[in-house]
Amino acid sequence: MVSAVFHSPLEMTAATTAAAPVVAHKPSAPRTAVAAAPARKPVDLHRFWMRVLPPLAGFGVLVLIWELVALRSTNGFPSPLETWKQALDVFSDPFYSKGPNDQGVGWNVLSSLKRVALGFGLAAAVGIPAGFAIGRFEFLSRMFNPLISLLRPVSPLAWLPIGLLVFKGANPAAIWTIFICSIWPMIINTAVGVQRVPSDYMNVARVLDLSEWKIVTRILFPAVLPYMLTGVRLAVGTAWLVIVAAEMLTGGVGIGFWVWDEWNNLNVKNIIIAIFVIGMVGLVLEFALIKIATAFTFEEVKS
Template sequence: MTSVPVDEPTNTSMSQTESPIAIAPSAASRLRERLFQVLPDIVLPVITLLVVLLVWHLIATNLGGGIPGIGETWERGVELLSDPFHSNGPNDMGIFWQVLYSLGRVMAGFTLAALVGVPVGFLMGSSAIFRKGWAPLIQILRPVSPLAWLPIGLLLFRAVDPSAIFVIFITSIWPIILNTSAGVVAIPNDYRNVAAVLRLNRIEMVRHILLPATLPHVLTGMRLSLGIAWMVIVAAEMLTGGIGIGFFVWDEWNNLNVSSIIVAIIIIGVVGIILDLGMNMIQRRFDHSQR
C-alpha cells in the first residue's frame, strides 16, 4: 500500500503577526518625518531674518545717515528692557508703562467700536432700507486717514486720552460693521423660515439665529479692527503727546535716539502679534464650538 503524502501545516498565524511588525514605521522614522514637516517653518523664517539683518548691517556700515548698527540697537534694547517698570514721573517712565497706557487706549476704543459696530452691522444686514441708507456714508468715511480725525477729536474733547480713543473708535469700527452685515446677509433663508415657524420674536431671532450664524464674521471683523486700532494709536500718540509707545517714539526722535526708535518698532510689532494671536485663539475656540 502506498502512502499518500500529507502536506505539513504551515504556521500562518506567525506569518500574519510578523507582517504588521515588518511594515510598521519605527519611532525614528516617525520622528524624521515630523522633522521634515516642521523644518521649513523654522528654517525659512530664520533665513529671512538673517537676510534682513545682513541688509541692515550693510546700510548701517556703508550708507550711514545716522542708522544705528545691530550691536548698538541690541545694547539699547537690553538697557530699555532691563528696567521696564521704572517710573520717575510722566516724562520718565519705563517701556512697560508706555505700552500699557497705549493698550488701555486701544482696548477702550476697540470695545466702543465693537459695542456700536455689531448692532449697526445687524441692522444693515437685516434691513435693505437701512443698508442702502448707510452704505454710501460708510464708504465715504472708511478710507479717511486716522490722522484726519485727530483734530476733530481734540476739538470735541479737548483732552489727549478721549481724543485718542475717539480716533481708534472711528477708524476701527468699519470692519466690524461690514463683516457683521455680510454675515447676516449670508444667513441661509432656511434659518429664517425655521425662525418664522417657531414664531421667534426679534430678541430670540438675534440670540438663536443671527448671533450664532454670524459669529465667525463678527470675530473676523473684530480681529481686523484690533489690528487697525493698534496701528492707529501709535500715530495718534505721536501727535497728542503724553504717555504711550507712540509718544515714546516721537520723544526719542526729538532726542535723536534712533536705536530706541528701532527697539520700540520691534516691541510694537511683537505686541501686535500677541494681540492677533489672542484674537485668533478666540476665533478658533468659537469655530470649534459651532462644529
C-alpha cells in the first residue's frame, strides 16, 4: 500500500530557502525592451532609372526635333518654349465661355467626350450582343462575316454624309459616325472569343441540359470577357480618333472644331496644344480600360 505524503507550500518554501545559498546581488537598472528595427529593403536604382530615363529621353528627342524645326522654319512655326507659354495662358481659364463659337478648351474636351460616350455606348449595346450571336451560331456567322469584311475598312468620314442626310443635324451625325466605326472591333473580338471557347464546356452544357441563357451567363461570358474587353479598348481608341475628324467637318463645340477654328485663325500654337490634349485624353482612356481589363482577366490570360 502506497502512502502519499503532502507538504504545505509554506514548508516547501522554507526548506528551499534554507537549502539554497544566499547570494547578494547588486541592484540593476530596469531592463528596457529594445525593438529590433526592420531591415530596409535596398532601393533598386537600376530598375528605377530604367523606368524613368527612357520616357524622359523620348520626350527630350521630341523637344529637340521640335526646336530644330522651329529654328529652320521661315513661316513662324512656334518653338517649344513659345508653345509652353501659350499653354499656360490657355489652361489658366479652360472653362470660359464667350458665345457658342468661343469657349475654353475644357468645354471643348467635355463636349467631345460626351459625343464619344453616346456613340460608344450605343455601339457597345449593339455590338457585344451581336458578337455573342455571331460567334454562337454558325448560320449567323456565315451570314454577317461578308458584310463585316465589306463595311469595316470604310473610312470613318465616309459615313458622315450618310449621318447628315439621315439625321439632319451635325451632332447626331457625329454620334452616328462614332457608332458605326466603334461597333466593328467589339463584334469581331466578341465573336472570336465565343468561337474559341473549348468544346468540352459546351458538351458539359448539353449533358446538363442548360438553357441558352445559362450557357451565355455561366459559360460563355466568363470565357469571352478578356476578348470582349480588348474589343472595347480598341473601340474607344477608334471613337476618340473619329470624333476629332468628324467635328472638324460638322462644327460646333468640340476639340476637333477647336483645332479647325484655330487653323482658320492661323494660331498654330493652339493647334499644337490641342494635339497634346487629344493625345493625353486618349492615353487616359486607354490606361483606364487596360486597368479594367486587367482586373477582370484571368491570370493565365494576363501572362
